[in-house]
Amino acid sequence: MESRKIALSAINAEDKRYQVRDPRTAPYGEKENQDRASKDHIKGIIKTLSDNKRARLAPIEVIEDLNNKEQYIIVDGFHRYAAYSKIKERTKGGRYKQITVKVYTEGVPLERALTINTEHNALQLTNSQRDELKWQQFLNLMQRDKEPSKKETVKILGLAESTIGTWRKLRRQIIEAGFFKNGSNVSKHPITNLPMLKPSRDELKKHTDWTMPEDSEETEGALAEEDQETAYEILKKANKAIESGKLGMFITHFWGKPVDEVDLTMSSEDLNKKIIEERF
Structure with missing residues (x-):
């Protein structure tokens, strides 16, 4: 990489191939929350730069546009670019x-492209966005001539063994479904050109009886205690609604997964039982 001084107008921010905050990774609610958080983050950067004209931010990372040598594509720094603009x-x-800016003169290493925004104090990635990056790293590992074992994959990616087990099964399913083929309508990651996690699952659900394997534990742990109470209150109110079924469907749509797949401290069955008991 090398430092260069360039015109802000030389940056083509419409090319989002390195934008890891991809809306295709997330359910409806997460997209809405992320959009608000991004706008607030940009406002915060603008305020910092406006209040202190000597303030300096980390340089935006870019790469030359191969189709137009006078233009640059953002690798890391979309929020900073928006604030500067x-x-x-x-x-x-x-x-x-x-x-x-910092310019990648010899291409962006795949390892870097799949770890953008995971190593500094910018706006944090959502769990779905982190999962997508790890999923792409996982698929890339599986492309090796000698496929790593489950234990080796766990060590390399730092994920739970149960998650790797689930992803290995899922990968077999999407291979059988033809999602890796160029003609597949499942969204491909712009960097790796491999199937994306959420679009692959959504497509499987449309055409098969696919469900998450019973031994799946794709989580970093249960919700925080305070969030557990908030989730409980939301579900309790939903259950008392005039059209509880419709509201329940909205909550599922917002979260992007059924309630029994959200990591609460009690099972959904016990939770429903507790809610019903409190109604009478």
Whole structure:
């Protein structure tokens, strides 16, 4: 990588091939929350740069656009770019007409592309976004001439053995379904060109009786105690609604998964039993 001073207008922010906050990874609710968080994050950057004109941010990472040598594609720094653009607009080009960037001169290593925003204090990735990056790393590992064992994969990716077991089964299913083929309509990751996790699962659910394997434990742990109570109150109110079934469907749509797949401290059966008991 090398440092270069370039015109802000030389950045093609419409090319989002390295944008790891891909909306295709998340359920409806997570997309809405992430959109709000992104807007707030950009406002926070603008305030920092406006309040202190000497403030400096980490350089945006870019790569030259092979189709247009005078343009650059963002690798890491979409929020910083949005903040710079807004300030440039407000100051009529008085600030950030040019910025210093870090340029990948020999291509972006795959390892870097699949770990963007996981190693610094920018706006945190959602669990779905982190899962997608790990899933792509997993698929890439499975492409090796000698496929690593489950234990080796666990060690490399730092995931639970049960998660790796589930993903190995899922990978076999999507191979059988033809999702790896170029003609497949399942979304491919823009960097690896391999099937994405949520779109693959959604497509399997449409055409088969596929369900998450019983031994699946794709989670970093149960919800925090305070969030457990909030989730319980939400479900309790939903159960008392005039059209509880419809509201329950909305909650499932918002979370992107059935209630019994959310990591609560009690099973959904026990939870429903407790809610019903409190009604009478």
